Amino acid sequence: MISEKMLALARGNSAIRAMFEEGNRLAALHGRENVYDFSLGNPNFPAPAAVGRAIRGVLDREDSLLVHGYMNNAGYADVRGAVADSLNARFGTAFDADNIIMSVGAAGGLNVVLKTLLNPGDEVIAFAPYFVEYGNYVANYDGKLVVVPPNTEDFMPDPQRLETALSPRTKAVILNSPNNPTGVVYTAETIARIAEVLEAGRRAYGTEIFILSDEPYRELAYDGVEVPYVTKFYNNTIICYSWSKSLSLPGERIGYIVIPRAVHEYEIVYEAACIATRVLGFVNAPSLMQRVAAECLGARTDVEAYDRNRRLLYEGLRALGFSCVFPQGAFYLWMKSPVPDVDFAEAAKRYNILVVPGASFGCPGYVRLAYCVSEDTIRRSLPAFEKLAAACFARA
Amino acid sequence: MISEKMLALARGNSAIRAMFEEGNRLAALHGRENVYDFSLGNPNFPAPAAVGRAIRGVLDREDSLLVHGYMNNAGYADVRGAVADSLNARFGTAFDADNIIMSVGAAGGLNVVLKTLLNPGDEVIAFAPYFVEYGNYVANYDGKLVVVPPNTEDFMPDPQRLETALSPRTKAVILNSPNNPTGVVYTAETIARIAEVLEAGRRAYGTEIFILSDEPYRELAYDGVEVPYVTKFYNNTIICYSWSKSLSLPGERIGYIVIPRAVHEYEIVYEAACIATRVLGFVNAPSLMQRVAAECLGARTDVEAYDRNRRLLYEGLRALGFSCVFPQGAFYLWMKSPVPDVDFAEAAKRYNILVVPGASFGCPGYVRLAYCVSEDTIRRSLPAFEKLAAACFARA
Numbered sequence: 116m117i118s119e120k121m122l123a124l125a126r127g128n129s130a131i132r133a134m135f136e137e138g139n140r141l142a143a144l145h146g147r148e149n150v151y152d153f154s155l156g157n158p159n160f161p162a163p164a165a166v167g168r169a170i171r172g173v174l175d176r177e178d179s180l181l182v183h184g185y186m187n188n189a190g191y192a193d194v195r196g197a198v199a200d201s202l203n204a205r206f207g208t209a210f211d212a213d214n215i216i217m218s219v220g221a222a223g224g225l226n227v228v229l230k231t232l233l234n235p236g237d238e239v240i241a242f243a244p245y246f247v248e249y250g251n252y253v254a255n256y257d258g259k260l261v262v263v264p265p266n267t268e269d270f271m272p273d274p275q276r277l278e279t280a281l282s283p284r285t286k287a288v289i290l291n292s293p294n295n296p297t298g299v300v301y302t303a304e305t306i307a308r309i310a311e312v313l314e315a316g317r318r319a320y321g322t323e324i325f326i327l328s329d330e331p332y333r334e335l336a337y338d339g340v341e342v343p344y345v346t347k348f349y350n351n352t353i354i355c356y357s358w359s360k361s362l363s364l365p366g367e368r369i370g371y372i373v374i375p376r377a378v379h380e381y382e383i384v385y386e387a388a389c390i391a392t393r394v395l396g397f398v399n400a401p402s403l404m405q406r407v408a409a410e411c412l413g414a415r416t417d418v419e420a421y422d423r424n425r426r427l428l429y430e431g432l433r434a435l436g437f438s439c440v441f442p443q444g445a446f447y448l449w450m451k452s453p454v455p456d457v458d459f460a461e462a463a464k465r466y467n468i469l470v471v472p473g474a475s476f477g478c479p480g481y482v483r484l485a486y487c488v489s490e491d492t493i494r495r496s497l498p499a500f501e502k503l504a505a506a507c508f509a510r511a
Numbered sequence: 512m513i514s515e516k517m518l519a520l521a522r523g524n525s526a527i528r529a530m531f532e533e534g535n536r537l538a539a540l541h542g543r544e545n546v547y548d549f550s551l552g553n554p555n556f557p558a559p560a561a562v563g564r565a566i567r568g569v570l571d572r573e574d575s576l577l578v579h580g581y582m583n584n585a586g587y588a589d590v591r592g593a594v595a596d597s598l599n600a601r602f603g604t605a606f607d608a609d610n611i612i613m614s615v616g617a618a619g620g621l622n623v624v625l626k627t628l629l630n631p632g633d634e635v636i637a638f639a640p641y642f643v644e645y646g647n648y649v650a651n652y653d654g655k656l657v658v659v660p661p662n663t664e665d666f667m668p669d670p671q672r673l674e675t676a677l678s679p680r681t682k683a684v685i686l687n688s689p690n691n692p693t694g695v696v697y698t699a700e701t702i703a704r705i706a707e708v709l710e711a712g713r714r715a716y717g718t719e720i721f722i723l724s725d726e727p728y729r730e731l732a733y734d735g736v737e738v739p740y741v742t743k744f745y746n747n748t749i750i751c752y753s754w755s756k757s758l759s760l761p762g763e764r765i766g767y768i769v770i771p772r773a774v775h776e777y778e779i780v781y782e783a784a785c786i787a788t789r790v791l792g793f794v795n796a797p798s799l800m801q802r803v804a805a806e807c808l809g810a811r812t813d814v815e816a817y818d819r820n821r822r823l824l825y826e827g828l829r830a831l832g833f834s835c836v837f838p839q840g841a842f843y844l845w846m847k848s849p850v851p852d853v854d855f856a857e858a859a860k861r862y863n864i865l866v867v868p869g870a871s872f873g874c875p876g877y878v879r880l881a882y883c884v885s886e887d888t889i890r891r892s893l894p895a896f897e898k899l900a901a902a903c904f905a906r907a
Contacts, residue, residue, distance in 0.1 A: 116719050116776060118652070121627050121783040128786055161575035170799075174566060179557035183760045219615060219764070219793060226792035230651075231517050251790040255626075256514070323512050364579045366798025368615070380512060387517040390524055394647040396622035397615060401797040402762025403566075 120254065134469065141467050151496035153484040154469040156295065156446070158363040158416065160487075165414040166362055169407040182406060188389045188399055190217025190371070194409040198371055201412040206344040208375075216372040216388055217400035220365075221331045224355035224372045225252050228327055229287075230391040231384060233258040237286035239327075242272040244449070244476035244483075246295050246329070258286065265478045270297040270440055270449065274308035281316040287325040288313065290345060293332040296476050296483035297449040298425075298442020300336055303343040310349035317351075323379045326352040331370070332445040334361035334415055337422045340443045350377040353384075358408055360446070363416050369404040421446050424486040424493055431497045435504040446487040449473075453507045456482050462506060466499040516650065530865065537863050547892035549880035550865040552691065552842070554759040556813045556883075562758055565806040569799065578802060584785045584795055586613025586767070590805040594767055597808040602740040604771075612768040612784055613796035616761075617727045620751035620768045621648050624723055625683075626787040627780060629654040633682035635723075638668040640845070640872035640879075642691050642725070654682070661874045666693040666836055666845065670704035677712040683721040684709065686741060689728040692872050692879035693845040694821075694838020696732055699739040706745035713747075719775045722748040727766070728841040730757035730811055733818050736839045746773040749780075754804055756842070759812050765800040817842050820882040820889055827893045831900040842883040845869075849903045852878050858902060862895040 134154060141150045173182055189195060195212035202208050218224035229239070235257035241249050243265040253260045263280050266273040277288065288309070292301035313324045328345040333356065336342050346352045357370035374385045392399065399405075428448055432439055438451040452459040456472040456479050463470050463482075473481035486493065530550060537546045569578055585591060591608035598604050614620035625635070631653035637645050639661040649656045659676050662669040673684065684705070688697035709720045724741040729752065732738050742748045753766030770781045788795065795801075824844055828835055834847040848855040852868040852875050859866050859878075869877030882889065 117628050117780060117783055118626065118630055121787060122779070124786050124790065125779055125783045128782065155581075157581045159576070162579050166579070167570055167575070170570060171567065174563050179563070179759070180555070183558050183562070183762050185551075185553045185761045222792035222794050224792075230514065232513050234514055248790065252792065255790060363575070365581045366579050366795060368794060368797050383518070383521055384513060386524065387513055387521045390520050391517060394520065394644065394651060395791065396618035396620075396648065397793070398618050398764060399762060401764050401800065403800075404797065 124251070137464060138469055141464065145467055150467045150469065151492055151499055152469045153486065153488065154471050156485050156487065157365060158360055158487050159489060160363055160417045160420060162363045163411070163414040163416060165411045166364065166407060169410040170403065172410065173403065173406045177406065182403055184402065186399060186402065188392045190215070190400055190405055191402075194405045195371075197409040197412060202373070206347070208344065208346060210373065210375065213385065214374055214376065216374065216385070216392060217405050218355065218370045218372050218392070219368040219397045219400055220359055220370045221329055221355045221357035222248065222252075223368065223397055223400070224357070224370055225327065225329060226255065226395060227388050227391045227397070228353050228355060228372060229253060229256050229258065230395060231388045232286055232325060236284060238282060238284040239286060240277065240280050240288040242277075244270070244296050244473060244478035244481070245289070246291060247475055247477070249289055259284075261285070262477050270294070270299045271305050272301060272309065274305065274312045277309060278312050281312070281324075283320045283322060285316065285320075285322070285324050287327050289327045289329060291329045292342060293336055293444025295332065295445055296447045296471070296473075297440050298445050298447045299440065300340050300342055300443040303341070303348075306343050306345055306348045313349060323351060325378075328352060328354045330354055331357040331360050335418060335421060335446060336444040337418070337425060338443065342444065346373065346375045346377070350375070351379055353378065361416055362408070362411060362414060364404070367401060367404045369400055369408055371400075420490070421487065424488070424490055427490060427493050428484065428486045431493070432500060435497075435501055436508060437504065446485060448484040448486055450482050450484060452480055452482050456480055459507065463503055466503045468496060468499055468503060520647070533860060534865055537860065541863055546863045546865065547888055547895055548865045549882065549884065550867050552881050552883065553761060554756055554812065554883050555885060556759055556816060558759045559807070559810040559812060561807045561810040562760065562803060565803040566799065568806065569802045573802065578799055580798065582795060582798065584788045586611070586796055586801055587798075590801045591767075593805040593808060598769070602743070604740065604742060606769060606771065609781065610770055610772065612770065612781070612788060613801050614751065614766045614768050614788070615764040615793045615796055616755055616766045617725055617751045617753035618644065618648075619764060619793055619796070620753070620766055621723065621725060622651060622791060623784050623787045623793070624749050624751060624768060625649060625652050625654065626791060627784045628682055628721060632680060634678060634680045635682060636673065636676050636684040638673075640666070640692050640869060640874035640877070641685070642687060643871055643873070645685055657681070658873050666690070666695045667701050668697065668705065670701065670708045673705060674708050674712075677708070677720075679716045679718060681712065681716075681718070681720050683723050685723045685725055687725045688738060689732055689840025691728065691841055692843045692867070692869075693836050694841050694843045695836065696736050696738055696839040699737070699744075702739055702741055702744045709745060719747060721774075724748060724750045726750055727753040727756050731814060731817060731842060732840040733814070733821060734839065738840065742769065742771050742773070746771070747775055749774065757812055758804070758807060758810060760800070763797060763800045765796055765804055767796075816886070817883065820884070820886055823886060823889050824880065824882045827889070828896060831893070831897055832904060833900065842881060844880040844882055846878050846880060848876055848878050852876055855903065859899055862899045864892060864895055864899060
């Protein structure tokens with residue numbers, strides 16, 4: 116009766132819902148504070164004070180018809196200009212307002228770009244492990260997600276395996292650094308090699324291949340590691356950014372798309388992306404939050420606190436014998452599962468620990484722990500992990 | 512290279528852009544205040560003071576992690592509950608939080624519902640004249656828009672012509688009252704007759720047919736006219752509402768979907784619509800604005816001022832010999848064009864008047880004038896219309 120595609124998704128959704136309900140059941144039984152929920156990528160630090168000040172300031176100073184009204188589908192020109200200036204200052208790029216489209220978060224941005232680019236049957240490549248929604252986004256436009264198997268050595272995307280995955284139907288490759296779920300930050304060398312492979316692919320097939328760089332975690336990088344700006348490595352690069360994590364505003368749905376002039380047929384791609392913003396029903400990114408974001412381009416969430424969480428959880432789990440990727444960015448810890456990952460996630464629940472099995476990211480054998488929780492939760496979870504370790508390593 | 516669908520849309524977009532640029536050209540030549548721009552459905556009255564108060568109040572009282580954070584894809588349960596209560600109080604319905612999904616405006620809501628319902632080739636019926644984006648929204652999900660020819664007598668949708676348009680592939684019928692572009696408010700009798708036709712169609716074909724009621728103009732009704740609540744007439748009714756016009760918040764992208772329990776397989780439709788909200792990249796309606804909307808359920812824009820505009824423009828144009836539908840709702844005047852509508856819109860520009868040809872709504876021979884402008888603009892436009900009338904009636 117309803118859409119077959121949606122019916123399949125609704126059926127597949129029961130696992131996610133079951134996990135959510137399990138969390139609630141455990142919280143009801145043992146108290147919310149005694150459930151160690153590492154399953155959700157929801158920032159636990161409030162938005163910086165600059166956000167509240169900016170909201171009040173915009174309301175005080177600016178005309179209601181401007182603040183809450185329609186503007187171009189691309190967003191306010193002055194906001195887009197401010198975003199471009201900020202990127203130029205930080206990354207030495209040369210963008211202007213007409214390289215930026217304000218978007219309903221990175222998820223909205225990715226949908227706009229995929230709608231703009233894909234014809235039915237076009238292939239989009241992602242490196243496992245990958246954010247599971249990529250598959251749904253690509254399917255929305257009748258594209259096909261092609262998954263490059265994981266490089267379990269260091270979880271850096273492997274340019275050689277990318278070469279094997281390329282085909283005449285390859286329209287785009289999704290990069291995601293800092294990475295969800297591994298916390299890996301792609302090196303400049305890796306990005307440069309990926310660019311070479313794609314240039315060779317373009318020449319070989321006589322097609323255009325785009326990089327879609329999904330960057331909601333750009334500002335969450337630790338130990339001074341550089342997160343290279345991908346447009347500098349490959350002309351056909353489109354960036355999808357979000358302030359969801361960097362300003363702890365995930366509910367507000369505010370981000371932007373960068374379409375550089377170096378992109379093949381830039382004018383038509385940019386215009387089509389503006390129209391896609393309209394026809395998909397976004398119409399424009401939320402207006403007040405556009406103006407607020409422009410005033411908070413220098414504000415940051417509490418990266419140091421995430422860093423403390425990162426070290427505490429990583430070191431705590433290592434000491435218990437678990438093997439983890441040391442994350443350089445985002446707020447996820449990627450851990451080797453001593454038993455099959457789905458079994459591990461099940462076993463963890465018995466100790467009130469919630470984690471996401473790697474199978475949900477196209478990479479069984481691992482689990483993801485989101486450490487955007489309180490330091491106290493991590494600290495108190497470690498004895499529970501100790502019991503879990505004893506149970507698992509005994510079995511393994 | 513890019514999506515063929517989007518390439519076609521980008522090419523078709525040049526007419527709209529040309530109109531917009533013509534407006535700017537005229538404004539540069541003659542001054543913005545001397546251009547009588549009736550082309551845009553952008554509210555000209557600021558948001559009620561209650562909106563600013565609610566934003567500040569929510570920021571003062573509520574936790575930042577709640578206000579700006581993720582929640583269920585359907586939206587905050589308390590906000591959905593408040594919306595349901597408000598509808599029940601006004602319309603005698605019996606909704607609760609689980610009948611409501613908060614949406615990114617009505618445009619976002621319509622996309623979510625069409626994504627939920629449509630299989631490729633499914634037909635969606637609209638009555639001409641209709642909001643041109645319906646065609647794009649339906650095409651997003653590979654559906655086919657079937658247009659019922661206009662009833663030029665009174666522009667009330669004609670149930671008999673609807674009967675002719677039904678087929679075994681009919682999945683939905685879009686209603687839009689108060690109507691864009693005609694200003695007509697559908698009568699209870701008309702809606703009841705449409706419901707009968709659809710019930711007969713369901714029985715005849717053994718299919719489910721839905722009404723999608725697109726209601727961004729619900730609160731803009733004049734002369735005490737009733738805008739019937741469509742769920743009371745037909746079980747398979749889904750409502751898409753927006754606060755864009757009722758609270759002058761078009762840029763904020765905030766509205767809701769109503770899925771009554773009487774809808775066939777309600778549970779699966781509701782769950783699929785929540786998932787569609789996620790996979791289309793909306794994820795959730797903007798969070799702060801959800802909380803604000805819940806506090807402003809009793810607030811209204813300045814309907815009396817729109818009413819004054821309505822009378823002034825209608826009477827002014829009638830006195831000049833133009834023939835118009837007397838609008839009962841929305842903020843549009845639908846006028847018979849004394850010459851072909853595209854020529855009329857062209858001729859109007861010579862007098863610094865911007866209107867939209869009826870061809871853009873699937874109904875040539877008419878033009879739409881949006882009277883969400885200042886009273887002063889209307890007053891000063893009338894001498895320009897007088898010259899335009901003289902030129903057109905002389906030719907006609």
